[in-house]
Structures are given as C-alpha cells and as structure tokens.
Amino acid sequence: MFDLPDDEILPLSKEHVFWTWSAQAKVAPIPIKSAKGVFFWDTSGKRYLDFNSMTMCVNIGHGDERVIEAMVAQARELPYAAPGMATKVRAVASQLVAQVSPGGKLTKVLFTLGGADANENAIKLARGYTGRFKVLSRYRSYHGASAGAMALTGDPRRVAWEPGLMPGVVHFLDPYRYRSTFHRTTPDISEAEFCQDYLNHLEEIIRFEGPETIAAILIESVTGTNGIIVPPEGYLQGVRKLCDRYGIVMVTDEVMSGFGRTGKWFAVDNWGVIPDIMTMAKGLTSAYAPLGAVAMKPEIAAAFDQRTFESGLTYTSHPVSLAAAVANINVMRADKLVEHAAELGPVLNRLLKDLGETHPSVGDVRSIGLFGILELVKDRKTKEPLAPWNGSSPEMAAFRKTCLEHGLYVYTHWHTVLIIPPLPITTEQLQEGFAVLDQALEETDKAVK
Ligand SMILES: Cc1ncc(COP(=O)(O)O)c(C=O)c1O
Known part of the structure; x- marks a missing residue:
C-alpha cells in the first residue's frame, strides 16, 4: 500500500517514531507485517502465536473480514459526524452495549x-x-495514562508522574491472596475471612476519609496487568454493599477484563454484581479501531438532564470505530466467543497448573476464562519475586527472548507472565504455546535458590 520496502520499516521508524513506555535508545520493535486469527507475521515471514492479543485487546482475533467490511462500508457512507449529531451506527452501538452490559442495566x-x-x-x-x-481506587491497578487516570492508577506508572496529577484519589489494598498483607502469618485463613478482612480494610478507609466526601470507588473487576487478581467470592458483592451503604458510586473498569475475557461478557458478571458505571475499551472493538465507552445506569445520566455535562471529545462516537464495535459484538455473539472462553478456562487453568508442578520458578498461577498469569519466584517458601517490584532481571529477559525465538509472543511484567490470547484460540494452539513456555521456564528455573 505504501511505497516502502519491508527492510526500511525499522530504520525509518527508528529515525522518526517517538515510542511510548520506552527509553528511546533501547527499543527493539518487531517489524510486523500481517496478522490472522491467533497469529501474526513479521517482515521476514516468521510466524508468532499471539499470547497477549497484542495489547490484551484483539479479543475476536486478527483480520476478521466481517469487522473490516463493516468499517469500510461505514467509511464509505459517513466517515465522521459531529458529536451532537445522531447517527444510525451510534444508536445501534449504544443499544448493543446496553444489551450486553451487566443485567442489561447500564442503559446510557x-x-x-x-x-x-x-x-x-x-x-x-x-x-x-x-x-x-x-475517589478510592486500588494500589495494584492501572487505569490509563492521562492525568486523571494516572492518579487513579496505583502502580508505579503513577509514581513516575507525581506530583501534579488529579487530586482527591485515595488508594487501598487489593485482595491478593498470594501476597496478602494481612495474612503473612495466617495464610490458611478461609476465603470468607480473607474476603471480609479486605472489605473491613476498605470500610475503615471510607470512614477515615469521610463517606460524605467520596464520589466513587473505581476498581478493575479482575485486576489485569498488576497480576490477574481474581477477587474472592463475596468481595465485589461486598464493595457493592459498601457503595450502597455510603451513597458512593461503584465504577468498575472492564477495559481489559471485559468482552468475554473472563468467560462472561464482563468480569463482574461472574459474581452477579451490577456497578453504577462501567468503563470499557480494548475488546469493545477488539482494537480494529480506537474506542472506549462509559456505560451507566439511567439515574446517573439523569443527574445531567437539566445541567450540562461539561465535557466532550471531537472524536466521540466516531462512526468508523462504532461500526467496528457493532460488528465486533455481532462476531462475538455469532461465534459464541464468550461461551468458548468459558469452555477453555479450565483448559488454560490446567496448563498453568501443570507448569507450576514441573517448574520450581513458578510460585503461583491464577486464571479466569482466558485471562491467566504465571508468577515467577526465586524461592517458593519466601516468595521472593524473580524480578524486583517495577524492575526486570536477566532471567525474565532470557525467558522472553526464548519465547520470541520460538515464535511465542507473550507479555512479561516484572516477575509475571500474562497469558491473554485471542478468544477463538483452540486447545491445540494453547498447548502449542505452553510447550514453548515450558522450554522458556528452564531459563527462570536457573535462578531458583
Ligand atoms: C484496566 C485498564 N484500564 C484502563 C486502561 C487504559 O486504556 P487506554 O490505553 O485505552 O487508555 C488500560 C490499558 O491497558 C487497562 O488495562
């Protein structure tokens, strides 16, 4: 399409591109050429099995013609409309999001x-x-890179930009069983007590901060990058109750955990919880076009019936992105991808556990649906991570290098390995990727004391 030979992509990019989340002199990008299903290919023709859905976002898989056709058709008919205009695609997309939202209750x-x-x-x-x-949010969280979303974020990506972020955010602890702050000496505590301790912690913070000052509790329903932390039974229900008790708006961030990832349309659906507001992006279009959304209960929207909502975006409801969202949701329904993710959940969990049984560097494994993680340690007893908090290690680097050499694209985050493949993946393709992980873990096993 463009008049540029493949072997000039990297040098030209290095000359002109400014890379995010990177030290500019250290970037080593894969020159990607094409992608289909669960695979992508680089310019040399090497095939990679995509175990991270690119950026945890290509939920329906790569190169689906049904979505591409819908985008092309929309671009031909009406590529853009002003934010205050009503379009067919906006009406249909918002109706579809409302339909798939928890209990069908987030209708605006x-x-x-x-x-x-x-x-x-x-x-x-x-x-x-x-x-x-x-706003209360959690420490082990990522909510985005703009100043307000960065303030909500609990992980070190926030710390890098302090001070100067949005004021008014207070962080609390996550119900993270493997490294539970409250249970270092009582690791065998029951799930119910574990859950209650974290709800008590949250309620104490609400009281200390003054409930009458707190607008929202905003949390990832299942924590993504910071550890695939699956909340214990009763936790999200408990947060819901606390929000109701103190008149606080419950906001769940389903940007990564939404659209089938956990085997339900949204992660909150695993616990039957209906938030007041839910945010989404990534799987909303499976990244065929940029799009996010805020779905809310009608009473939240009604607060702005007479008062202006003083905010907006030139590209809100971009028709081409909305066409991608509509086609994407239709593909998910037609191909039963949510059900497929639920079916493959136990397969992924078994594969993760098998690695845990054979490799001493695997400290813990967790998964829900097709959302999984390996947590790597130097010592299972002390749980010393294989790379420091917010850092890397030669073993983690060697692990990733081995995966890439063998055509497996995975995302490593500090001492963890995330397994977040496109939802149409098969058992055989999962096994293919796990055979490479098995080999790469020999690198990390070397660090075990
Ligand atoms: C849970 C969560 N929230 C918000 C975001 C930010 O989304 P975006 O990069 O589209 O701004 C991300 C991105 O990874 C995320 O994982």
Whole structure:
C-alpha cells in the first residue's frame, strides 16, 4: 500500500517514531507485517502465536473480514459526524452495549477514544452525580495514562508522574491472596475471612476519609496487568454493599477484563454484581479501531438532564470505530466467543497448573476464562519475586527472548507472565504455546535458590 520496502520499516521508524513506555535508545520493535486469527507475521515471514492479543485487546482475533467490511462500508457512507449529531451506527452501538452490559442495566452510553478517557469521564459523572470529590481506587491497578487516570492508577506508572496529577484519589489494598498483607502469618485463613478482612480494610478507609466526601470507588473487576487478581467470592458483592451503604458510586473498569475475557461478557458478571458505571475499551472493538465507552445506569445520566455535562471529545462516537464495535459484538455473539472462553478456562487453568508442578520458578498461577498469569519466584517458601517490584532481571529477559525465538509472543511484567490470547484460540494452539513456555521456564528455573 505504501511505497516502502519491508527492510526500511525499522530504520525509518527508528529515525522518526517517538515510542511510548520506552527509553528511546533501547527499543527493539518487531517489524510486523500481517496478522490472522491467533497469529501474526513479521517482515521476514516468521510466524508468532499471539499470547497477549497484542495489547490484551484483539479479543475476536486478527483480520476478521466481517469487522473490516463493516468499517469500510461505514467509511464509505459517513466517515465522521459531529458529536451532537445522531447517527444510525451510534444508536445501534449504544443499544448493543446496553444489551450486553451487566443485567442489561447500564442503559446510557458515552463513547470515548480509549480506556483512560473512559475512566476520566466516569469520574466526572460520579462527581457530578454525588456532588462529592474523592475517589478510592486500588494500589495494584492501572487505569490509563492521562492525568486523571494516572492518579487513579496505583502502580508505579503513577509514581513516575507525581506530583501534579488529579487530586482527591485515595488508594487501598487489593485482595491478593498470594501476597496478602494481612495474612503473612495466617495464610490458611478461609476465603470468607480473607474476603471480609479486605472489605473491613476498605470500610475503615471510607470512614477515615469521610463517606460524605467520596464520589466513587473505581476498581478493575479482575485486576489485569498488576497480576490477574481474581477477587474472592463475596468481595465485589461486598464493595457493592459498601457503595450502597455510603451513597458512593461503584465504577468498575472492564477495559481489559471485559468482552468475554473472563468467560462472561464482563468480569463482574461472574459474581452477579451490577456497578453504577462501567468503563470499557480494548475488546469493545477488539482494537480494529480506537474506542472506549462509559456505560451507566439511567439515574446517573439523569443527574445531567437539566445541567450540562461539561465535557466532550471531537472524536466521540466516531462512526468508523462504532461500526467496528457493532460488528465486533455481532462476531462475538455469532461465534459464541464468550461461551468458548468459558469452555477453555479450565483448559488454560490446567496448563498453568501443570507448569507450576514441573517448574520450581513458578510460585503461583491464577486464571479466569482466558485471562491467566504465571508468577515467577526465586524461592517458593519466601516468595521472593524473580524480578524486583517495577524492575526486570536477566532471567525474565532470557525467558522472553526464548519465547520470541520460538515464535511465542507473550507479555512479561516484572516477575509475571500474562497469558491473554485471542478468544477463538483452540486447545491445540494453547498447548502449542505452553510447550514453548515450558522450554522458556528452564531459563527462570536457573535462578531458583
Ligand atoms: C484496566 C485498564 N484500564 C484502563 C486502561 C487504559 O486504556 P487506554 O490505553 O485505552 O487508555 C488500560 C490499558 O491497558 C487497562 O488495562
């Protein structure tokens, strides 16, 4: 399509591209050429099995013609409309999002460009609705890279930009069983007690901060990058109750965990919880076009019936992105991808556990649906991570290098390996990827004391 030989992609990119999340002199990008299903190919023709759905976002898999055709048709008919205009695709897309939302109850939808601005808008809505200012979010979380979403983020990506982020955010601890702050000496505590301790911790923070000052509690329903932390039974229900008790808006960030990833349309559906506001992006279009959304209960929207919602985006409800979303949701329904992710959940979990049984560097494994993680340690007893908090290690680097050499694309985060493949993946393809992981773990096993 462009007049540039393949072997000039890398040098030209290195000359002109400014890379995100990177030290510019250290980037080593894969020159990607094409992608189909669960695979992509680089310019040398090498095939990679995509175990991270690119950026945890290509939920339906690569190169689906049904989505591409819908985008092309929309671009031909009407590529753009002003934010205040009503379009067919906007009406249909918002209806579809409302239909698949938890209990079908989040019936008003504001479209954004991605996940960060979805969270920013969720906060504005919650503040406007309650007349309160503070927001509680968790330490092991990522909510986006704009100033407000960064303030919500608990992980070190926030710390890098402090001070100067959005004021009013207070962080609390995650119900992370493997490294539970409260249970170092009582690791065998029951799930119910474990859950209650973390709800008590949250309630104490609500009381200390003053419930009348708190607009929202904003959490990832199942934590993504920071560890695939699956909440214990009763936790999300407990957060819901606390929000109801204190008049706080419950916002769940389903940017990564939504659209079939956990074997349900949204992760909250695993526990039958209906938040007041839910944010989404990534799997909403499976990244065929940029799009985020804030779905809300009608009473939240009604707070702005007479008052102006003082916010907007030039590209809100971009018709081509919405066409991608509509086609994407239709593909998920037609191909029963949510059901497929639920079916393959136990297969992924078994494969993860098998690695845990053979490799001493595997400290813990967790998964729900097709959302999994390997947590690597130097010592299973002390749980010393194989790379430091917010750092890397030669063993983790060697692990990733081995995976890539063998054509497996995985995302490693500090001492963890995330397994987040496109939802149409088969058992055989999962096994193919796990055979490479098995080999690569020999590198990390070398670090075990
Ligand atoms: C849970 C979660 N929320 C928000 C975001 C931010 O989304 P975006 O990069 O589209 O702004 C991400 C991105 O990875 C995410 O994982």
